[in-house]
Amino acid sequence: MASVVTGAQNKRPNPNSTSAAATREGDQLIITPLGAGNEVGRSCVYMSYKGKTVLFDCGIHPAYSGVAALPYFDEIDPSTIDVLLITHFHLDHAASLPYFLEKTNFRGRVFMTHSTKAIYRLLLSDYVKVSKVSVEDMLYDENDIVRSMDKIEVIDFHQTLEVNGIRFWCYTAGHVLGAAMFMVDIAGVRVLYTGDYSREEDRHLRAAEVPQFTPDICIIESTYGVQLHQPRPVREKRFTDVIHSTISQGGRVLIPAFALGRAQELLLILDEYWENHPELHNIPIYYASPLAKRCMAVYQTYINAMNDRIRTQFANSNPFDFKHISPLKSIENFDDVGPSVVMASPSGLQSGLSRQLFDKWCADKKNACVIPGYVVEGTLAKTIINEPKEVTLMNGLVAPLNMQVHYISFSAHADCAQTCGFLKELMPPHIVLVHGEANEMGRLKQKLVSQFADSNTKLYTPKNCQSVTMHFSSEKMAKVIGKLAEKVPETGESVSGLLVKKGFTYQIMAPDDLRVFSQLSTANVTQRITVPYTGAFEVIKYRLKQIYESVESPPVEETEVPTLIVHERLTIRHESDTYVVMQWSADPISDMVSDSVVAMILNIGREGPKVTPIEEKTQEEMERMARKVVHSLMVSLFGDTKFGEDGRLVITVDADVARLDIKSGEVECENQGLRERIKTAFGRMQGAIRPIPKP
Amino acid sequence: MGTSVQVTPLSGVYGENPLCYLVAIDGFNLLMDCGWNDLFDPSLLQPLSRVAKSIDAVLISHPDILHLGALPYARKHFGLSAPVYATEPVYRLGLLTMYDHYLSRRQISDFDMFTLDDIDVAFQNVIRLKYSQNYHLSENGEGIVIAPHVAGHLLGGTIWKITKDGEDVVYAVDFNHRKERHLNGTVLESFVRPAVLITDAYNALNNQVYKRQRDQEFIDAILRVLRADGTVLLPVDTAGRVLELILILEQYWAQQHLSFPIFFLTNVASSTVEYVKSFLEWMSDSIAKSFEHTRDNAFLLKYVTLIINKSDLENYAGVPKVVLTSMASLEVGFSHDIFVELATDAKNIVLFTERGQFGTLARMLQVDPPPKAVKVTMSKRVPLVGDELKAYEEEQEKIKKEEAVKKASIVKVEEVRATSSHLSESTKGDSMVIDPASATASPKASSHFRGQMDILIDGFTPPSTSVAPMFPFFENTAEWDDFGEVINPDDYVIQEEDSNHMVGNGKSLDVKPDEASVHLLLDSTPSKVVSHELTVQVKCALLYMDFEGRSDGRSVKSIISHVAPLKLVLVHGSAEATEHLKMHCAKHVCPHVYAPQIEETIDVTSDLCAYKVQLSEKLMSNVLFRKMVENEISWMDSVAEKTNEKVFTLLPPPSAPPTHKSVLVGDLKLADFKQYLSTKGVQVEFAGGALKCGEHITVRKISDSSQKGGTGPQQIVIEGPLCEDYYKIRGHLYSQFYLL
Secondary structure (H helix, E strand, O other): OOOOOOOOOOOOOOOOOOOOHHHHHHOEEEEEEEEOOOOOOOOEEEEEEOOEEEEEOOOOOOOOOHHHHOOOHHHOOHHHOOEEEOOOOOHHHHOOHHHHHHHOOOOOEEEEOHHHHHHHHHHHHHHHHHOOOOHHHOOOOHHHHHHHHHHEEEOOOOEOEEEOOEEEEEEEOOOOOOOEEEEEEEOOEEEEEOOOOOOOOOOOOOOOOOOOOOOOEEEEEOOOOOOOOOOHHHHHHHHHHHHHHHHHOOOEEEEEOOOOOHHHHHHHHHHHHHHHOHHHOOOOEEEEOHHHHHHHHHHHHOHHHOOHHHHHHHHHOOOOOOOOEEEOOOHHHOOOOOOEEEEEOOOOOOOHHHHHHHHHHOOOOOOEEEEOOOOOOOOHHHHHHOOOOEEEOOOOOEEEOOOEEEEOOOOOOOOHHHHHHHHHHHOOOEEEEEOOOHHHHHHHHHHHHHHOOOOOOEEEOOOOOOOEEEEOOOOEEEEEEHHHHOOOOOOOOEEEEEEEEEOOEEEEEOHHHHHHHOOOOEEEEEEEEEEEOOOOHHHHHHHHHHHOOOEEOOOHHHHOOOEEEEOOOEEEEOOOOOEEEEEEEOOHHHHHHHHHHHHHHHHHHOOOOOOOOOOOOOHHHHHHHHHHHHHHHHHHHHOOEEEOOOOOEEEEEOOEEEEEOOOOOOEEEOOHHHHHHHHHHHHHHHHHHOOOOOO | OOOOEEEEEEEOOOEOOOOEEEEEEOOEEEEEOOOOOOOOOHHHHHHHHHHHHHOOEEEOOOOOHHHHOOHHHHHHHOOOOOOEEEEHHHHHHHHHHHHHHHHHHHHHOOOOOOOHHHHHHHHHOEEEEOOOEOEEOOHHHOOEEEEEEEOOOOOOOEEEEEEEOOEEEEEEOOOOOOOOOOOOOOOHHHOOOOOEEEEEOOOOOOOOOOHHHHHHHHHHHHHHHHHOOOEEEEEOOOOOOHHHHHHHHHHHHHHHOOOOOEEEEOOOHHHHHHHHHOOHHHOOHHHHHHHHHHOOOOOOOOOEEEEOOHHHHHHHOOOOEEEEEOOOOOOOHHHHHHHHHHOOOOOOEEEEOOOOOOOOHHHHHOOOOOOOEEEEEEEEEEEOOHHHHHHHHHHHHHHHHHHHHHHOOOOOHHHHHHHHHHHHHHHHOOOOOOOHHHHHOOHHHHHHHHHHHHHHOOOOOOOOOOOOOOHHHHHOHHHHHHHHHHOOHHHHHHHHHHHHHHHHOHHHHOOOOOHHHHHHHHHHOOEEEEEEEEEEEOOOEEEEOOOOOOOOHHHHHHHHHHHOOOEEEEEOEOHHHHHHHHHHHHHHOOOOEEOOOOOOOEEOOOOOOEEEEEEOHHHHOOOOOEEEOOEEEEEEEEEEEEOOOOOEEEEOOOOOOOOOOOOEEOOOOHHHHHHHHHHOOOOEEEEOOEEEEOOOEEEEEEHHHHOOOOOOOEEEEEEEEOOHHHHHHHHHHHOOOEEO
16 A cells, blocks of 8 residues: 655755754765776666665776775675666676675675576676685685575566565566666655666667656766767677688688677577578587686576577577587697687687687688677777787787777667667666776767757766765655545644554554554553452542542442443442452553552552642743753753843753743744644643543 | 446356456456456356356456467357467467367367367467556556456466556456566565455365475485386466476486486477567566576576477387476377276376366366376277268368458468478477477478468468568479488378368467477368277376465465455465455455355445645645655645635635644554564563553553454553553654654
8 A cells, every 4th residue: 555655856955944954964966986986897886765775786997906996895885785687797897796795795685686686696607716815715616606696686678576665576678598677666755877888789689778757866877978889780780701811811700798698699690690691501610618607507598687589599499509600628629720610708808719819810810810800998998999010928028919899889789869869768867887997878968958958957977986876855745544534624723643654565454444554563561450358348439539530439230349430531440349350441541540549459458648638829930930840851852051141931942942841832933843843842841741641 | 436346257256167257347347357267168158148248348368268268159159259368478378378288179079169270369469468567458448457466376377457547457367466487476465455456265274294395205205106117197277287297307307417318298399488488577586587687587497398289298108207297187189098008007196286276187086085097098090991981071172262362361371480490490400398389399290281382372472571472482492302201291282171270270370380380280181089988997196286376275365454444355276265255354454345146246345535726836835744654644624725626725824723633643552662662671571462561551552453354443552550650651652653
């Protein structure tokens, strides 16, 4: 019975009223990139709103190693994070997760999609194995990864989950298998984090969906800035043409690509091309990645995360069962005798097999190197895109770079047109750009600023650890239900009941309905106490009447034994000669009444104090007493409390001064919150001083 | 006030008939399930036929005939055109189940209730959802949110939560709270206090033995027969509970290194398992975990052989074996034929894992004592000859021309792919068992495709989205050679007459053009049905074990009382079971329990009053919440102020409010309280239902409030003589509550 209705428009707080400052703090939404702020790599974005905290992604920076590659985790307290959401398995989005789960005091819950989780495990094990760093620099080991698997929970696309009042679900992002965009809803404020996404359907993946709801904030990648991709058929043609012409001239083609993700797409293209060109059948294609081979089972299983094309093919045979492509274990097994096509990792040519082959082939101008995706700053692949004359080999020698270098981007990141189109459809009031080089991001920002010039859209490009703060004034809505709602009140009528808060929903109900609408229940405690008394029952009645205004004695016929009812709360029954039984339903006032009655009965037995009529106190005396009581209570509550010159109580809390008129109950104070608190406190004191109310 | 909700059963109340209920929410008609029985008795659908046109959405909960069997028929004959919502596995396995039933029927009769085409059309507009996906309906369903949740029972099985204006209607039939090998238990228990719960009374009177014990008995029964050279027949469903049985057998065979062959024989066996392999997301956590760690797909079967032809069993005629085969009713299909073969030999056993549907052979055999002999009809399809054939051909020729033109554009690249995939497989030459993919096409099918291509060349246009037309596959001459060798000349004869049917049924191909097309081919051979009756002496052993995967009576009751709906509607269950559960729930769960008759509309609109208010900052700054379990709670006094037409703002009261009757909030469990007291050093023991604390004090709960759905507060009595202990214990008792 959710009834959260929270507006999220007014950005600036009203400076005139400081009263709600305390509550407004919770209305501040803070977004801080811990990584991927004005850079590509180590994606990690921190978000906090209303005391709920979400972390998106947990990557490493591929160009650094050891602790330097981590996002700036020391900016935050990991133990406060409620939910950690991983968009996809790429190292720059998921690889610091084992560290974060095992080496920090993070206690929250982690979610990713099924296929991401399956590949994450394989990918990180491989990453740990191949990263050649000293033991001290190792962020985590295989065991940490295995342990982290137990903590990771899975979420399926569109499945809505709720943790601690944070609701979230994910959409297809199209970037790689299992890639997701997360929508997080905290108290009605929606934040969309795209991760890496692509709006273009390819051979095996669906295009990123456009969410049904407009988010209030969109945290979006800006990898390609204002660049535009060539249409997919053109790219594919260039790709296959380069390869075809190279091998027909007797050359070798090296495709340095990350083992998972885009590699599978390229393999699908190559396999299909070979299928259509029988003359190429004697040219071998290798993919030199045991990891990719291991992950094939995942690709074969989670076809439901792919597009319809693959699912239809799957019905007949496994499209990932390549007919013209064979795996290559290592360079030792590679018989380099003639033209061939080799896809090898890493994509940046930093080390490993792709680098070995590059060193071997770079001097021959017949050969070609096709760089199929985004290359990170600082890697050799980035260097050779600019086609330098010479390159430094791994053994330190310098060799001429004669091989042809082609850069044909297949990386499934959105380009400028896709980003603009996507944002135009969503029209989020706040856009936060992450995951892009500062320059590219800046240009994209300019472009978007002009695109959204006539709307109220705010754009942010925070650097790492730089917080973006937004205010969402939230109106708390509650639903009055059950008996309490039978009559809709008019202005001025009072509404009193139990206010029940669950997550961010409020309900107001009568106490009797608590069982009906929540899992809570109420109880009546009936107390029955036996008090020894041997005297005459009439004496009790007499004494009681002196103290209490209302003492009824119903006829004996109805009650079997002589009975007294005090204030309609407490029943006293004379059940035997030796004792009386008192019964009442527990609540503070009845308990108090019962205590006094017990004391009185016990005292009857003894000589008993004389009931002396209390002197009628004058109004003035009463007044003075009340002032004294109120004053001392206020001191205990608020500290510095004095009587002012005009007879009012002056209460000073920090810098705020309040004046309370004891007679009328009026409070004069600039601070709304304090005024209300004093008013409430005073009301309760009045309640205590006043006579017992009639039930 | 509130959302109007009416429930009208269309079938499946006070009995075991198929499930089909109409739920109208503010005038939006939702059809919950659209089931039929194994006999495809059209008279059952009478009530549906009257309302089919007015239905706005169909929600399907399980992929079996009882839950979705009537979809094709209703679509074709009743004009049911509303969108259908189901989970991906329900869609896929439901489709396969329908194929299987159709093909089994066609084998032995001129079944014409619906065709494969009708099935495809009916399933075409199924909108597939994920578990816990909140799907917002549009147009006249505006404001209604539907969400499927895990039901257990069958793969993809769903309990539906329908929400409008914060009120939940939960439709939960055939759920299973127990976690099984391939499925997680239902999440029904996590829904608390829905406005309406619609559930079944099917198992209200059944109680189950422990799972482990049952599994052991199951295996023992099977092994006893196998070791005595007998054959075990397990009549199962097409793609539901059978998955669990397969896993049990696989697991046991692997543990014990058994070598008895196991066969899974349905018309769609291989594609079923192939699809199931890709549904890991929908299965139990343990299956997902094992895949994540080792990439071992639980349904990569090592011991179970998938076959789609009964003739494949012939080689194993005398060998002890386990045969799982579809058509649990034994009325038609492979199970029927195999039963007739096995029944006469006392060595064999027919092991039922689910109760047979009413009026079927399986049900007849499940009575105690089992019948000595049963009458069965053996039917067989024989090809037409002579004049009959000629007449048929002429007729077909005419239809063929019409349809070829009409459908040519519909048939897509998929068929071509199918052919190509077949071509590559034929070179592999693996047994279909080891690689199920190779079972997906047979020489007949592809020879048949070639014929179809010939027809299509003219009308066929490659879709604009495809990069390259798929025709080049045919240039692959090397494989044609291979292929040519495989072809049996006899197939060509059949192919001539059949190509037209393939065109007509082209759409089924984008689903799975394997067995379906193979059998289709067999089916649509000009043929007629020849049948004869015979009496079978039932000498084989008959055994029933409950592997239905439904929560048993006791659990159902405890789940319902935990869910504690405000109103409860009972459907699907024998009259006794329904009455029993109704009595039980009326006493222990909630006063509003309904068990309507067919076509009886009951109004379960909640009498709940509600209106929305805005809580002002001023008010909230004074509210001090106390935390209780997952709620925070506080007493609130306020004054309403009308801000606009609909919304009130609550402001703090101008003067001190009158005191209110104090409320104790909390749920006291005497057992917990006992523990608490003993930690506080109080001598405490239970005596006659009351808690005796110390020497003289007793604490009791008055029982009538123990009923879960009751609206009254708990009644607790503390009594004793005036002494210090009394006040001490009262203090402890108060500490268990929040006083507001």
